[in-house]
Amino acid sequence: MIKLIKPYISFDEVENEFREIFESGWFTKGKFVEAFREEIKTYTGAKHAYLATSATTALTMALKALDIKSGDEVIVSDFSFPATANVVEDLGAIPVFADVSLETFNMLPEELETKISPKTKAVIFVDALGNPSGIHQIKQICQKHNLPLIEDGACAIGSSEFGVRCGNIADITCFSFHPRKLLTTGEGGAITFNDDKFVDFFEIKLNHGAKIENGKFDFIDFGYNYRLPELQCVMGIKQVQKLDDIVESRNLIRDEYRKHLESLGFEIQKVSDDIVYNVQSLVFKIPTHITRDELITHLKANDIESTIGTYCLSGGTYYAKKYNDIQPNAKLLEKNTITLPCYDGVDVKFITTKIKEYL
Incomplete structure (x- = not known):
């Protein structure tokens, strides 16, 4: 069978690092996790990067970071994988579907303008199949209406518009590293952003709600475990580099x-x-x-x-x-x-x- 895609990674590329991880017994929250985060920041140009188990969990955390609540409206590109709308629905918010261009397959600016209401709290732009065409124009509309823009960049790592790479355009970007993607860690995802105001949220929420204060480890909030293991991060590092x-x-x-x-x-x-x-x-x-x-x-x-x-x-x-x-x-x-x-x-x-x- 001629498959849709084959991974751009081989065992030979990761064998030495895998052996190092097995010998050390350090399978999570280690140096390769931090190295992969740094590679994503450097490549995209984003100030901050966090890892997640998938683009779906990344999108969920992005909505939570923006304090999207039940009854809020979130405008979403209508040509996408269902996860884009599912994460909105899961929070009790309302996905408002914006139609797309028959040429680029991306959200139409005029559609976004007509769908904005007093209940609109955010916009999710999808880089359809990796194509970021029009994202800056959508961003301008969001800024005009004081709406945060989430980029569902599940497919878009490696793409850019006007010389600015995906991950460094929207308020928050979410990537996927699923096997169908050209950078894969088996399963996995990432969140990138530039605004320092989100740092504490992701630091705490992605670590079970824990924080070190005055030298003591304390659970100051509820949180989640959406971590990527060391082994998967090695795979990611090798692919970002090429x-x-x-x-x-x-x-x-x-x-x-x-x-x-x-x-x-x-x-x-x-x-x-x-x-x-x-x-x-x-x-x-x-x-x-x-x-x-x-x-x-x-x-x-x-x-x-x-x-x-x-x-x-x-x-x-x-x-x-x-x-x-x-x-x-x-x-x-x-x-x-x-x-x-x-x-x-x-x-x-x-x-x-x-x-x-x-x-």
Whole structure:
């Protein structure tokens, strides 16, 4: 099976550090955790970075840091993985779905403007499939309305807009290191921000509510254990150090697909010249005369893994029944986008030949 993605990490790269960890018996809260945090800060340009078990737990903590409560409204990009809305729903807050561009797949500024109400307490912008197009414009609207901006950068490590890397744009950014991401620690995530006012919150909440005061260890609040172990942080360090090369390689593969598919009516997700795009997922809109799901089935029969672009959150059964506010562009993209394999050495010619056979 030709997979969607292969990890950019091998056992040989981490073997020595893994042995060191096993011999020391120090599996958590050690030097590799701190080193990974420093690598993320240095790479993104953010002043602060904390690790989490996933982008989902990172997003939950971001909302808690902003004191989002039951009944508050949080505007979310509608074309995303359900976690983006689930974390809002979990707190008893109300996810308000903003439709997206049919070209970039990102939140439309005019949609954001129309969805802001007196109950709006935050905005979650999603870098759809790693593409940060428009985030600065969204940030300007948030600043105009005095609303904090959370960047759901689950897919976006390595991307930037106007020369500013994801993780250093929004008030709080949340990354994912899931195996489908181009930087993976198996599972994992990170939170980055620049405002010192959040430091105490994350220091305490991510450590079971504990703090050292006057030389004594005390639990001054309730908190959580969303830690990444040392072993996983070693994996992260090795990949951050070659992340720019990974991004460059994936863009070359993207260009190769375009040569074969755009003449057939496939439309690539758009990015402007101001964007560095990490190509976390290689997604095309399919030609109007074919059925996406049939194409996925055909590719699977030829041992090629593919999948949908991602989901229209407002169109899922739970949110559609509860809020009845399905966004048309997001729904269309859920139906008419396909993700194709992208990693070093992938046989683009074979895959595109099988697509042509289907057509």
